[in-house]
Amino acid sequence: MDISVVIPLYNEEESLPELCAWIKRVMDEHQFSYEIIMVDDGSKDKSWQVIQSLKAENEHVTGVRFRRNYGKSAALNVGFAAAQGDVVITMDADLQDSPDEIPELYDRIKNQGADLVSGWKKKRYDPLTKTIPTKLFNSVTRSMSGIDNLHDFNCGLKAYKKDVVKSIEVYGEMHRYIPVLAKWAGFSNIQEQVVQHFPRKYGTTKFGPGRFVKGFLDLMSIFFVGKFAKRPMHFFGPLGVISFLIGIFITIYLIIEKLMSIANGTAYRNVTDQPLFYLSLVAILIGSQLFLTGFIAELVSRNGTDRNKYHIDQVI
The missing domain is CATH 1.20.58 (Methane Monooxygenase Hydroxylase; Chain G, domain 1)
Structure with missing residues (x-):
């Protein structure tokens, strides 16, 4: 299988049919063999019923449903465990990420030798309350990790070599630091690609201000565990x-x-x-x-x- 698309989601019933159709169009145009893994992180709306109907229409769709809300990191970790494709693509379910980026991301992993390609939303359509703290965290993470070629660690649109997702464990709020986890696991060819960012079409953001505090604590955990787990x-x-x-x-x-x-x-x-x-x-x-x-x-x-x-x- 060429590509696994892992989509963590929470209360995104309106966007799922459009997103699935968009991915299918891109895959069919480029003749990729693929799977779409949708991980429902305990949604309160009809997201799971929508996934069931999409599965009935498209055999490439796989759905995983949590009994309660565990967070994006848990959803990604489960999606990574289920992924079978040579290249794993992650994207958000809110239609702010474009599936049209998938062919280039795939090529950079499969043919150009990258271990991980992280998207960079150079032009964003998020409010200042989200973009300013994100820039701060990106700056701190670049400084502490030594991965100074990435501008946006938290972009949901990323591509991975299969070995990468099978070698890392994502928990807490560590989804925003996956490039750092990959580096600690020995994958050094980490690249960046400028990607399109669209305004949210349906619903509202699911992340509150508390995520920044949790994210900072997880950043400290990553560096401590990465450097001193075997020699405290x-x-x-x-x-x-x-x-x-x-x-x-x-x-x-x-x-x-x-x-x-x-x-x-x-x-x-x-x-x-x-x-x-x-x-x-x-x-x-x-x-x-x-x-x-x-x-x-x-x-x-x-x-x-x-x-x-x-x-x-x-x-x-």
């Missing part, structure tokens, strides 16, 4: 040692200061009367806790079922 002591250990040594040095300084005062016969304050004493005490306690946290995390990591799980590219 390398993160907690140095911080703990530095904090502990700072506390020890302050304590030594206070003791020397008191001994010198006694030797010189000058007045001195008790060590416990000085603010530096409590600072040193806090530093020692925090350092000890960080070191022990790293030690315990190391034990957990060593006993994990995936402690020796690595992504292998080829064996000859």
Whole structure:
């Protein structure tokens, strides 16, 4: 099979028939073998009934329905698990992404060797309350990930080599950071393609302002897990040692200061009367806790079922 189109959706009953017909037209024009995987993320409207009717009309349509709303990342993860095509295309169900982009995306994966091609909505039709925070997150993600050739990490229109979607796990709000997950999994040929962005035709956006807070926390999780999942002591250990040594040095300084005062016969304050004493005490306690946290995390990591799980590219 050439292409799997994965479409996560929530309350998009009006747009689904038009989107499915649009995809079918593009696939038939270019003679692609394909499947359309629609993942209903617990919709409250008639989206599932629409998917059932589309399935009856088009054998290439597959529907997956969640019992409740789990989020876009969960829907994508399930869609990736079900995908069988050599190239996997993801797009939103709101008709803001154009299926006419699929042939070029397919060509860049299949014939030009890209691992992942992310869409860039250079001209957007979203309100400022959505575009400004998105630009901020894109800037931070570029800086932290080192993937500086992408302008829009969160674009729903992306193309993947099949190996990519089978090698990553998407959860939480991590759908916006899939290029970062792909990079950590060893897929380095990540490219970008300028794509069309259309105004929303039906309904309203399903994302609220809370997604930015969750997205930032997931960004921190990605970088911590990606770098230190198999060696947590390398993160907690140095911080703990530095904090502990700072506390020890302050304590030594206070003791020397008191001994010198006694030797010189000058007045001195008790060590416990000085603010530096409590600072040193806090530093020692925090350092000890960080070191022990790293030690315990190391034990957990060593006993994990995936402690020796690595992504292998080829064996000859």
